[in-house]
Amino acid sequence: MKTDAEITDGRNPRGAKCLNVVFSDDSYHMVQKFLKIGRGHEEIAVVTGGYHLGHINNDNYAKRRAWVKVNLGIDLDDMTMDVDQSDILFEMATGGNHDIFAWVDFSCPAEYANFLHWSSRKKPVGVFVVKPIPLSMSQDPRGGEDRDISSLDYVRSSANAIQQEDVEKFESLWKILETENSAFRLFDGAGQLRSVKIDAFDDVLAGSVRFKWELMPTVVLRAMNECWSSGRCFPGDLFFYKRLAWLGENSNIEIKMDINDITRSELRIRAST
Structure with a gap:
């Protein structure tokens, strides 16, 4: 996906006055929607990578992608964009003393983990943090038309600049998560991002058969x-399919696997012999 020409309408990227750093595809499209209304002097840097998934201690994307595909049933390439281009845009904006806004939803494991990885590398002191807003909030409730672009200014007016102590806190958390090197990074019941082992959901999966x-x-x-009723954060249905297939071979769950379409596979608790 393009992240510069579409936004700048062909203008020189070095003429940008603001850089918007986003950490998910959803946030990219949200910011892009605003900028297409007429802000050709702003850029978007996309920082993804699915850092809430897979082992992260060696920062080897190819190995992590392969492990996630085999063990979690998720393709990281579906949620990863051109990070190298984003690094270039960030360095240009930093060198040009441009305003930089980091759009990160700290209640989303994927965005938070991507942000923590990025922050540990970039040390973004002085960058303004903005919480992404749903696209529906950019619509005029009276007629469905786009609101004035000043709504973007309104959202960013409440942004807080990242301080040195914030960077240190983010880096400390990321180092802990790297050291634990678990299968997932998800929120616990207290809303804290924690490492989660691959077998953490075996109880709820087995209990659902x-x-x-x-x-x-x-x-x-x-x-x-x-999971929803108990407020338990989980990595998604694709992993549940993959893990149930594994349990069907390694537990008291019996499976009739359809190798062409896993959704047509059947499960039951294995009958006693």
């Missing part, structure tokens, strides 16, 4: 509902 044969989507949805 019944004695009669059921299609896997039924079991996955039951497990997801259990």
